Amino acid sequence: MARKTFISLEDGSDRPGFWVIDRFLEVYLRFLLQHLENSPEADSPSHAIREQWHLASTGYFGGFVPHGFEEAVGTPEGERLTLAAIHSLTAALKNAPEKLSKDVINLLWQDQYIVWDEDVETSGLVQISEALVALIEGRITTTAEEADLVPRPI
Template sequence: MGTTFVSMTESTSEGEIGFWMRDSILELWLRLLALHIPEPTSDLEMVYKIRNSWLLASRGCFQGCVPHDLSQATATPVGLQVVKEAISSLMDALADAPALLNGPTLNLLGIDGAFHGEFETARLIEVGRAFEDLLAGKLTCTVESTDWMPGSPQ
């Protein structure tokens, strides 16, 4: 089971702020997040680029380096707004979701591999809070910090 470092910068260095995540959880998060990007009302290439990037990254074929492209997605005010609105929309939906999401239902999302058993919604909410804190500059974790992985069972 691979892990990926999630940050808003492109290169990984010791002082980089972010957090590690298990690939399978990051892929699930990105798939759901992509589905919470609304259809643009005008030809906004950035919206399509972010959605398509996350749909590819969430496919389930990247081990140890899921290309979340958060640095590119948040590099412009439009992109940052798209990301923030998608996170807000998904977090609202998760607040109303059942406490447990079953594997067969998650398997309908088109992610390679399979979810077995139930997945706690609270784990996705924890991931959402981590993304919100990263965007707000509230995190102090670096690439060397491995004791906290949002969404991972405690």
């Protein structure tokens, strides 16, 4: 069974959110950090967000990927940066091939904690973007017990 992480922006057992298969979340975060506004300042919000997403996308975490979205959108500037990165990545994914080559995906990691053995459907990564935007905008109300799995199985 695939390991998965519950994505929420709040603490507590009845918090709204959705489930993501860890492997997809990790590759999504690796792409997302590439679309985050860059700042050379170590104390900038984008620097802290980038560091968290990079750590979370390493493949070291099974069953709970520390995505850091709750901290990333915890300030107006962080929310702006996060949404801009999501929208930028989504636009790129919508112009990408239907499937992303596993061989290219595997180039995203220098170690072997994550190894893709099949191509990645671009639509699944777009689904993660759409769910994140809906969560940030408060349009997701399902809790962990009733939440959907993203990307949705075909």
